[in-house]
Amino acid sequence: MLCVMLYSGANVGFCSDEMDMNQYGKANISFYKSGGKDTSFLNLMQENDSLRVMKTLPFYGSNFEYIAHAANILTGTLDGKQEYNVRHVVNQVMAIIAILFCGLIAARLKGYRAALLAAWFLFLTPTFIGWALFDTKDLPFCMGYIASVYFLILFMEQLPRPTVKTTIYLMLALFFTLGIRVGGLLLYGYLLLFVPLVLWSKRRKGEVFIKKEDLLPLASKLALVIGGSLVLTILSWPYVLIDPMHNFVAAIESAKKFPADIAMNFKGDVIHSILLPGDYLPTYFFITIPVILLALMPASFVLVVLKFKQIKWQRVLLVMVAAIVPLIYSQVSSMTLYNGWRHLMFFYPCTMVIAGVGTDMIIDMLKKPVLQMAFGVLLLAGFIHPIRWCIANGPYQYVYYNELEGFKDAYYNYENDVWSISVKPAIDWLMINEHVADKKDSVLIATNVGTYANYYLRTQYPGARVRAVAVSTKNYSNYKWDYLLLNTIFLQTNYLQDHYPPDGTIHTIDADGRPLTAIVKDTTHLQYYISDAVENQDNYFKADSFARVYMASTRKPNPNLLGLLAMINARLYNYDKAVDYGMKAIQNNHNDFSGRAAMAFVCFKQKKIEAAVEHINICLAQDPNNDFLLQLADSIKFAMQPSNN
Structure with a gap:
């Protein structure tokens, strides 16, 4: 034994x-x-x-x-x-x-x-x-x-x-x-x-x-x-x-x-x-x-x-x-x-x-x-x-589900690699097969298991010019990473079913045919450029040009970018597109900040004041000091006054 x-x-x-x-x-x-x-x-x-x-x-x-x-x-x-x-x-x-x-x-x-x-x-x-x-x-x-x-x-x-x-x-x-x-x-x-x-x-x-x-x-x-x-x-x-x-x-x-x-x-x-x-x-x-x-x-x-x-x-x-x-x-x-x-x-x-x-x-x-x-x-x-399952899927025995459920179905409905032990072989695969350890330029790896990844890279690959940054599915587009290691920890059922592994995945670490960690490669950095144009440059025309290229090149867009796409189209007065992206963003994440903000803006412009109030209240609960939201809230309050109806 x-x-x-x-x-x-x-x-x-x-x-x-x-x-x-x-x-x-x-x-x-x-x-x-x-x-x-x-x-x-x-x-x-x-x-x-x-x-x-x-x-x-x-x-x-x-x-x-x-x-x-x-x-x-x-x-x-x-x-x-x-x-x-x-x-x-x-x-x-x-x-x-x-x-x-x-x-x-x-x-x-x-x-x-x-x-x-x-x-x-x-x-x-x-x-x-x-x-x-x-x-x-x-x-x-x-x-x-x-x-x-x-x-x-x-x-x-x-x-x-x-x-x-x-x-x-x-x-x-x-x-x-x-x-x-x-x-x-x-x-x-x-x-x-x-x-x-x-x-x-x-x-x-x-x-x-x-x-x-x-x-x-x-x-x-x-x-x-x-x-x-x-x-x-x-x-x-x-x-x-x-x-x-x-x-x-x-x-x-x-x-x-x-x-x-x-x-x-x-x-x-x-x-x-x-x-x-x-x-x-x-x-x-x-x-x-x-x-x-x-x-x-x-x-x-x-x-x-x-x-x-x-x-x-x-x-x-x-x-x-x-x-x-x-x-x-x-x-x-x-x-x-x-x-x-x-x-x-x-x-x-x-x-x-x-x-x-x-x-x-x-x-x-x-x-x-x-x-x-x-x-x-x-x-x-x-x-x-x-016994067969353990032999075929070691060392992931702890994610076993019996014949009554089966791992392939349980994968979406219950927890699986909760200790993220599949991240280690993912890092090793990346360092060897993508020759990351030998690259002269620095490499940035984004991952939702940042603490472990940084430690493992530091101790096992001390000479490599590589750094890991901790991200989540909600914010990894904010970083200009070269590779993304996305483990299933904390990923919810709808994300696993509809969006995992992400577009651009070059390899996965699997158990029973289901991915536990996905290795994603990004050579265009379009997601980052979209986010950067909006968040740091306030340039919606530039963001829209990047967004058009991104949407044309992907089969499975990042669901947490949908809210940002909604805001881009809302600020450029493309209201139909803004509503389409905004509703998809909210369907993916009920409290999606950018999606809700975009919907509040569009609803206000279309004089759907009650809907605008609902959306903006959800946004303000997350960021009560946001200048754009506060200005929009003042405009909505003014529109609600009886003399302005």
């Missing part, structure tokens, strides 16, 4: 989120090196075309970052070309450890066949393995969570006299998990719930809850587990260390409602991460988990509940609680989520434990070898689709 993962994830891309966490981890290390004087972790900024304060980073612990940093030092890759590759290897090893603990728990519940089934079920889930290749935010927490559940089971089995070894392992597992994310507090709840439950269930009739001679040793070990892990967490988390009570509570509050309002595609519509529909998680589970596992999971849960007495029910109940409670909490609390179920990845190994145990029970129930063999063939057949 590890070999497959290392091969698939070798030299895989990464995103600005991981760059943020890496920088944050280094800042935390600087805090300790300086004896607490360096508090730059509180005000970190990531260099981009503009600087942005990463306000939420202190709400994370850095336990993974410390381990990755140590691995970089040991391998001599710190701040070098291979820095992120080493981080990913550490992450992939942790994924294998998570699979190992998943199997170990299943073995304690039912036996080694159940363990093998659970481990393989987890490994053959493309979404899990895909994120395991590079998601250094969620996978380490997932590993810590399942490891903590395992050691909690050992602790429960040894009650009322758990060994010192088990006690220390449980303490360290809790510390590792909580020191990544405050969601690790769930594990403390399980501990405080199941220790008395197990003690109660172990007592014989007429016996006391716990013997006096066992009370103090057990209390001291519980204190070591809880107190020790909390103290270690505080000491390893600079933000919490400088004000333990206040800042730990702040981290908890942030986790309850993470302050990230992200627009994303869901069922072909645009939704927001802070206001999710109730079926967001169920839908993503239903279309991203292999169909064979969707069938096995509910059947396994039912079987395990029905056969509680055949296995130690306390262990099973703990695993079920560890799997179900996070899901219930996320639904009840309206938790901020995005990228599917990435943030709840930690529940999934526990679910695979139950699936492995339940499947093993089904095999036992079949009894006859021929029936068991037929069932085994059915299981293997159920994994053909995810």
Whole structure:
């Protein structure tokens, strides 16, 4: 498994989120090196075309970052070309450890066949393995969570006299998990719930809850587990260390409602991460988990509940609680989520434990070898689709959609390359095939993944005369770029369906025949000249001449240039063309500024005052100090006066 993962994830891309966490981890290390004087972790900024304060980073612990940093030092890759590759290897090893603990728990519940089934079920889930290749935010927490559940089971089995070894392992597992994310507090709840439950269930009739001679040793070990892990967490988390009570509570509050309002595609519509529909998680589970596992999971849960007495029910109940409670909490609390179920990845190994145990029970129930063999063939057949898809589309396993949806359809309706890892091979293709690294003149690359692109170009192609500028689909025509790398991140359904990849695309990085990153070449710069003539020169005749050439030379015009074309024609009194372009611009983007401004101008000239008011109000909400709009607004107000009707 590890070999497959290392091969698939070798030299895989990464995103600005991981760059943020890496920088944050280094800042935390600087805090300790300086004896607490360096508090730059509180005000970190990531260099981009503009600087942005990463306000939420202190709400994370850095336990993974410390381990990755140590691995970089040991391998001599710190701040070098291979820095992120080493981080990913550490992450992939942790994924294998998570699979190992998943199997170990299943073995304690039912036996080694159940363990093998659970481990393989987890490994053959493309979404899990895909994120395991590079998601250094969620996978380490997932590993810590399942490891903590395992050691909690050992602790429960040894009650009322758990060994010192088990006690220390449980303490360290809790510390590792909580020191990544405050969601690790769930594990403390399980501990405080199941220790008395197990003690109660172990007592014989007429016996006391716990013997006096066992009370103090057990209390001291519980204190070591809880107190020790909390103290270690505080000491390893600079933000919490400088004000333990206040800042730990702040981290908890942030986790309850993470302050990230992200627009994303869901069922072909645009939704927001802070206001999710109730079926967001169920839908993503239903279309991203292999169909064979969707069938096995509910059947396994039912079987395990029905056969509680055949296995130690306390262990099973703990695993079920560890799997179900996070899901219930996320639904009840309206938790901020995005990228599917990435943030709840930690529940999934526990679910695979139950699936492995339940499947093993089904095999036992079949009894006859021929029936068991037929069932085994059915299981293997159920994994053909995810296995084939992963082999054909690595390292993009994390964008997998099962047979019920299929990636080719889901591509337009749901999220896909949300971490933009396809940008790396796009840059490499561009540098090699367009010989960008060898060009004497400077080359400007526009991209909607600017932070990563600049870092990658700087570290992997240090001698190349190339620079990346961060753009969006709305403003890339404002730059005189030579190449555009446009990733699907944040691209909405209508844009993907009608305008992607853009005209001028010379190559795409694909998954299952759908482009994840498009490489666009521009030798005429007509889009820039149109924008420049309007925005900087206020020369609409010049802009119109460029626009005519541009429209004659393109099959698929930039939709975010339509509003500008509407304004050009409006100012040149070509009202029919202005309305045509303006309506198309608004259809593409309801709040298109130039399109709305052009429509306001035309409607005013055509004495459609109510329509002019509607358009100009939308514009003023975006730019209340625009001179042209303010003058137009005054003219509209004057026209609305009764004496002028």
